[in-house]
Amino acid sequence: MTPPATAAARIDPLEPAPLIVGHPTDRVLNDEIFDPIWNPRRGWKYLFLLALGGTGLLVVGVTVTLARGIGVWGNNIPVAWAYDIINFVWWIGIGHAGTLISAILLLFQQKWRTSINRAAEAMTIFAVMQAGLFPLLHTGRPWFAFWLFPYPSTLGAWPNFKSPLVWDVFAVSTYFTVSLLFWYLGLIPDLAALRDTAKTKLRAMAYGIFALGWHGSARHWQHYRIAYLLLAALGTPLVLSVHTIVSFDFAVSQLPGWHTTIFPPYFVAGAVFSGFAMVMTILIPVRKLLGLERVITPRHLENMNKVMLATGMMVAYGYLMEHFIAWYGGNPNEAFVFANRRDGPYRGIYFMMLFCNVVVPQFFWWKRARNSIWWMWIAAVLINVGMWSERFIIIVTSLHRDFLPSSWGMYAPTWVDWSIFVGTISFFGLLFLLFLRYVPAVAAMEVKELNHELAHERARAAGQGAHP
Amino acid sequence: MSARSFVLGRFPSQEALYAAVRALRQAGRESIDLHSPYPLPGSDEVLGLKRSKVPLIALVGALTGIATAVAMQVWMNAVDYPLNVGNRGLVPYPALVPVTFELAVLFSALSIFFGMLGGLFGFPRPHHPVFEVDAFRSASVDALWLSVETPSAQAEGVAEELRRIGAADVAIAPEDA
Numbered sequence: 001m002t003p004p005a006t007a008a009a010r011i012d013p014l015e016p017a018p019l020i021v022g023h024p025t026d027r028v029l030n031d032e033i034f035d036p037i038w039n040p041r042r043g044w045k046y047l048f049l050l051a052l053g054g055t056g057l058l059v060v061g062v063t064v065t066l067a068r069g070i071g072v073w074g075n076n077i078p079v080a081w082a083y084d085i086i087n088f089v090w091w092i093g094i095g096h097a098g099t100l101i102s103a104i105l106l107l108f109q110q111k112w113r114t115s116i117n118r119a120a121e122a123m124t125i126f127a128v129m130q131a132g133l134f135p136l137l138h139t140g141r142p143w144f145a146f147w148l149f150p151y152p153s154t155l156g157a158w159p160n161f162k163s164p165l166v167w168d169v170f171a172v173s174t175y176f177t178v179s180l181l182f183w184y185l186g187l188i189p190d191l192a193a194l195r196d197t198a199k200t201k202l203r204a205m206a207y208g209i210f211a212l213g214w215h216g217s218a219r220h221w222q223h224y225r226i227a228y229l230l231l232a233a234l235g236t237p238l239v240l241s242v243h244t245i246v247s248f249d250f251a252v253s254q255l256p257g258w259h260t261t262i263f264p265p266y267f268v269a270g271a272v273f274s275g276f277a278m279v280m281t282i283l284i285p286v287r288k289l290l291g292l293e294r295v296i297t298p299r300h301l302e303n304m305n306k307v308m309l310a311t312g313m314m315v316a317y318g319y320l321m322e323h324f325i326a327w328y329g330g331n332p333n334e335a336f337v338f339a340n341r342r343d344g345p346y347r348g349i350y351f352m353m354l355f356c357n358v359v360v361p362q363f364f365w366w367k368r369a370r371n372s373i374w375w376m377w378i379a380a381v382l383i384n385v386g387m388w389s390e391r392f393i394i395i396v397t398s399l400h401r402d403f404l405p406s407s408w409g410m411y412a413p414t415w416v417d418w419s420i421f422v423g424t425i426s427f428f429g430l431l432f433l434l435f436l437r438y439v440p441a442v443a444a445m446e447v448k449e450l451n452h453e454l455a456h457e458r459a460r461a462a463g464q465g466a467h468p
Numbered sequence: 469m470s471a472r473s474f475v476l477g478r479f480p481s482q483e484a485l486y487a488a489v490r491a492l493r494q495a496g497r498e499s500i501d502l503h504s505p506y507p508l509p510g511s512d513e514v515l516g517l518k519r520s521k522v523p524l525i526a527l528v529g530a531l532t533g534i535a536t537a538v539a540m541q542v543w544m545n546a547v548d549y550p551l552n553v554g555n556r557g558l559v560p561y562p563a564l565v566p567v568t569f570e571l572a573v574l575f576s577a578l579s580i581f582f583g584m585l586g587g588l589f590g591f592p593r594p595h596h597p598v599f600e601v602d603a604f605r606s607a608s609v610d611a612l613w614l615s616v617e618t619p620s621a622q623a624e625g626v627a628e629e630l631r632r633i634g635a636a637d638v639a640i641a642p643e644d645a
Contacts, residue, residue: 025610026609026610150540150544156549157549158545158548160551160553161544161545161563161564162545162553162556162563164566167566170567171566174571174574177574177577177578178573178574181580182577185581189506193505196607197609209592211594212591212593213591213593213594213595214591215599215604215608216607217501218502218504218507218515219501221507222512222517222520223584223588223589226520226522227580230526231580234573234577237573238570241566445506448506448610452506
């Protein structure tokens, strides 16, 4: 009955924008995605130098810390955990969106993940690298960091496996390793394609080494597909476990403001929230600069905005519940900590956190806000700020007014704290720029596969239109 | 053992490729493989491949991880150096869960990655005879290829067979090129 002309529109009336613009051939997709590698963008060099300069700050901060000890930081007693742990939790949280996009959305068969998973996974790996620096430096003597691992030492002592800090070592190192394997596995077919399209012998050899000899054999694809799915299935509970264990660092202690059972889910939601905000912060300019508008479409951006809205609401629920339990639980110490957050000396940061994390995402209820590039980028940056403030509030306000008023104190970061923090942002940028320069930012293999799936769906819909 | 060769042929579509595989298998050819830039749906059935061993590798890895983690934690904290923290039990089961879970995931992921790439594929193998064929570079970009591994003496015959069933760019890649 239906005329074939409208058949294409019947595929899915609920999907407004396509996942791939137009009907490109595989060759066109391949060339567009690899173009930034073969023809580097002009601005890249300047951005790289900028990031390199910022990384200098990191080198200075770390050198001063190693030479003079962590006394150069603002940490004190009672605020013994400060910038190092704030930034650790912030960076680790950012990493979580990458695993969510690549693993969880894969298991849910969300096709829109395909164009953004590569960049998001790279972000995960680089963010976890920054995160790892902080606790390492906070040990004070990072050259003894191997004490964290169980090894047969001459002292005859072993790590205390009842301690959440030891769990953290295992969680973060496993997370980094598995993220790296997953990313590399996904990269192999693209490395082979880079090897085969390289114009010079040297490039072909370089990519050839990393492609390991991949030749797209169906006998390999059979195992590869299952391996990729299994790694996604392992990554999904892993990502939940990592921020759960990070939250155990706090929740297992007896401190009011930390000792709550809502911490694990609340931390995981916050991690995904901040991670998506970071993906948006990076991907919006990258999409423009590398000319990836064909494969990263408004539909991808809108979906990510919806995820930010959903996780933002979960975080807001966490804030609400913390205060509710502080009141309902009737524990005077806990009630004090939360009252101190609302009107203590750090209330400015507290209300900034509420504004950025609770108010800002509400605009995403409007379709216009979800589709406005500028608005979503500004919102994403604000959410990054808000999530950093959240970690500041959780850590500093729970510590600075101890049980004994005589031991109360205030915390302020020093220039060394700032230069390490800003330095890690630059180092992250530096690694990401190298990634954009040498590795395809979009998984070409998966986009080609999606392209064929979409073509197949179109053909089937057209066929049904002709014979209803 | 005589020298072996890979006979390569390009096909315009997945349907043509699968039809060619069926024709070759009907004629009794073995060691047929397909090469594509992305996984082709249904290629396992067409080639008659056996079930993948990857899930088994993953399971063995995970079980090894669990056993290692439990043995490590119990032996280190309760046997070799009994660690009494506030007179809690020496083997507190709930506290063993996080490390056990993480090691299960870690061992499983490592065994999938290295077991598949190294064990099943024999990677890294940067030199493969098929790479000697220049046109074959399109196999990772946008073209669908079929390859038959055969004793070099029969290669010409297989090439003729491929041309007859519609392959383009038919080429022979000898093993020791």
